[in-house]
Amino acid sequence: MTTMKEIAEQTGVSISTVSLVLNGRDEGRVNPTLASLVRNKATELGYKINPLARSLRTNKTRILGFISEEVATTPYAGGIILGAQDAASAYGYMLFTVSTDGKASEENEIATLKRYGVDGFFYSKMSNRIAQVPKSLDDYPVVMVDATDHDNKIPSVEPDEFMIAYDATNRLIKAGCERIAYVGCSESMIAQDGRLAGYQAALHDAGRVFDPSLVCNVLNNGPALRAVSKLFDDTHPDGFFCFNDARAWYVYECAARRGLTVGKDISVVGVDNHRVFAETLEPQLTTVELPHYEMGYWSACKLISMIEGKDVDTSVWPDTRAPLPPLNAPIPAKIHCALLEKGSVVVH
Structure with missing residues (x-):
């Protein structure tokens, strides 16, 4: 040695x-x-x-704790955790990950990580939302992942929800769509508010008049399918921006029932790049990919910079599909997501 x-x-x-x-x-x-x-x-x-010798000398373990609420059980967890782990490894840190299902469970897991001498914490939710970091983490560096605190005081990273919709709607405008519908989410959430605003802004900037009858906010299953079916019959859209890939499936189904071909008669853009829908829908769905790996990587770099009291070397950052924002970006740091061209948008 x-x-x-x-x-x-x-x-x-x-x-x-x-x-x-x-x-x-x-x-x-x-x-x-x-x-x-x-x-x-x-x-x-x-x-x-020797990490043990260094931890004794510096009183730092170079261990990062990842606290998640249901993130580890979602299809996207792998991307977030892999990004955080890759960044941690690149800068000589280890990552411990725990998943919680309630306040008691959360406090128990935090206490366990503290016993291991964790230097700092990630605090993540399963979808972009306003959240409150537990007071038990007040004395530690914390970065929120896919979540934001009420006062924008804690460093955090999230997808740029507004630009997701703006880019998707612009893609449909450039495809020649005249009546662009938004199949949104009927739950109140950051993503829904941002995407509806981005959809409206793209229409406005293109000289279009926003038509509320072209907005259809749904949840799932039968009621959602029936609402999208009514949207088809009442407003006859030729373009659809969908809150996520799952909702795009209702558009595909309704089009098939009417003898319409996606990618020829109508155009559809989703959000997520969800593997199940990406591999099932025909033609494949043009979609905006959520930056899970990028959020994980950026949040680890930010957390390490807080622990060490200096910026990490960003010249070694990997090439990612979505560009990583600077570490000093305003809170919350927003990642401009990539639109992936597939086969669901009409080509003129």
Whole structure:
């Protein structure tokens, strides 16, 4: 096992200088050229930091705790957790993940993570919403994922709901659709408010008049299918922006019952890039992909920067489908989602 002493001997510097560099405390203390030499030699020799020794020395465990409410049971959890884990690993941290189902469970899991000496916490919900971070986390760095606190004081990251709808509606406008419907969600939530506003703004910017009769807010199952069916018969849309891919299925079903072909007679854009619908619907659904991996990655970088009291090196960030916002973005940080072209929009 390579030691700091060996690196010091081969680079001609003191052990204390090697320690400063390899523990990330060299800024303003060690010449950058010399620090680069030390890092390169450590990589060449295969030097590995002993996390236990470092935690005893710095009183930091380099462990991050991920508290989620039902996130781990949703189809998107993998993306969020994978993003957070990749970022944590890139900066020398470990990730512990727990899922809760209520206040008592949440407090128990937080207490357990504290016993492991976690340095900071993620606090995540299963869909974008206003949430309150437990007071038991008041003394820790916290980043909210797919959630925002009431006062926008706690760093957080979420999809740019307004731009999701704006981009999707613009895609339908560019496809030549004249009567664009919005199949939304009848529950009150951040995503619904943002997407309805984005839909209206895109119409306005294109010189269109917003028609409330083209908005159909639904939940699911039979009532949703019947409401979308009525939308077809009453307003005859030729384009549909759907709150999510699941609601796009009702449009496909209603079109088939009327002998209409999606991608030829009508155009449809969804949101999620949900794997089940992406692999089932024919033609494949053009959709806006929610940035789960990106939210996880950004939130880990933000949390680590808070723990270390300095920005992480963003030059090593991966190429992601949706661009990552800067770490100093206003709260909440919003990620501009990618629209994925498939086969459900008419091509002229």
